[in-house]
Amino acid sequence: MRWTVASDVDGTLTGDRTSLDRLAARFRQRRAAGDVYLIVSTGRRLEQVIGGILEEGLPEPDAVICQVGTEIYLPPFTKGSRPMEAWRARLAEQYRRDEALSFLAGIDGLVMQPDQYNTELKTSCYLDECPKPDEAAQVVRDRVRVHADRYQVVWSSGRDLDLLPAASGKGKAIRFLVEHVGLDPDRVVVAGDTGNDASMFLEFGKGIVVANAQPELLELAQSLGAHRVYRAGQRYAAGVEEGLEHYGVLDGAAPAR
Numbered sequence: 533m534r535w536t537v538a539s540d541v542d543g544t545l546t547g548d549r550t551s552l553d554r555l556a557a558r559f560r561q562r563r564a565a566g567d568v569y570l571i572v573s574t575g576r577r578l579e580q581v582i583g584g585i586l587e588e589g590l591p592e593p594d595a596v597i598c599q600v601g602t603e604i605y606l607p608p609f610t611k612g613s614r615p616m617e618a619w620r621a622r623l624a625e626q627y628r629r630d631e632a633l634s635f636l637a638g639i640d641g642l643v644m645q646p647d648q649y650n651t652e653l654k655t656s657c658y659l660d661e662c663p664k665p666d667e668a669a670q671v672v673r674d675r676v677r678v679h680a681d682r683y684q685v686v687w688s689s690g691r692d693l694d695l696l697p698a699a700s701g702k703g704k705a706i707r708f709l710v711e712h713v714g715l716d717p718d719r720v721v722v723a724g725d726t727g728n729d730a731s732m733f734l735e736f737g738k739g740i741v742v743a744n745a746q747p748e749l750l751e752l753a754q755s756l757g758a759h760r761v762y763r764a765g766q767r768y769a770a771g772v773e774e775g776l777e778h779y780g781v782l783d784g785a786a787p788a789r
């Protein structure tokens with residue numbers, strides 16, 4: 533029976549190249565055997581995922597979710613690839629960028645992220661130069677609350693705040709792919725390290741939190757409980773590998789290097 537593995541990239545797969553190389557070799561083996569469908573689920577843009585496969589040792593995936601779950605890509609992955617239109621159109625119905633921007637107005641110290649991280653479906657800024665970043669994030673959350681049918685706030689690492697369509701996010705994007713491809717929703721394992729991964733853990737019952745995770749994700753792991761989230765003792769890709777072994781996704785010995 534095939535497993536679906538959906539993993540974040542930065543700080544989850546990346547961070548320790550030696551353990552990533554070992555994990556990538558095991559993924560290659562399981563994918564060649566048809567045992568694993570691998571989804572990379574990230575805040576990066578597609579180009580940066582392709583760059584990561586070429587230069588950072590990221591494993592070749594079966595699908596890529598970019599920009600915090602607002603874009604989904606199927607192979608072949610090229611610089612000219614376009615995200616799945618069905619997903620884009622669904623999100624575009626509920627999201628207006630000018631309205632999203634209005635939720636960020638007048639917050640002292642807020643800095644917009646570079647244009648490449650601000651799209652028609654994602655409005656992102658940094659709050660780490662605000663006098664009190666957590667309080668600034670709370671102000672945005674309070675403003676968005678009455679519009680929760682159309683917008684959501686994702687707060688990560690004490691720095692990044694994303695305003696996304698309510699129907700998006702990594703977890704819901706994976707759910708869409710699972711249905712689109714016909715994967716078994718009970719055999720999905722997700723892995724992450726920060727707040728923008730939280731939606732994956734809320735959406736699916738088998739999670740891996742790596743040892744270097746940020747406090748916001750550790751808190752969520754705590755509240756969901758050990759039956760839903762495996763807290764790896766190891767950091768980065770070694771933690772993902774440990775968790776996949778825990779769930780029986782990567783059984784057998786690691787391939788010789």
Ligand code: GLC
Pocket residue numbers: 574575576577600645649656657686688692693694728
């Ligand atoms: C990635 C994205 C950034 C986002 C952050 C947290 O770093 O590039 O836009 O704010 O993830 O979701």
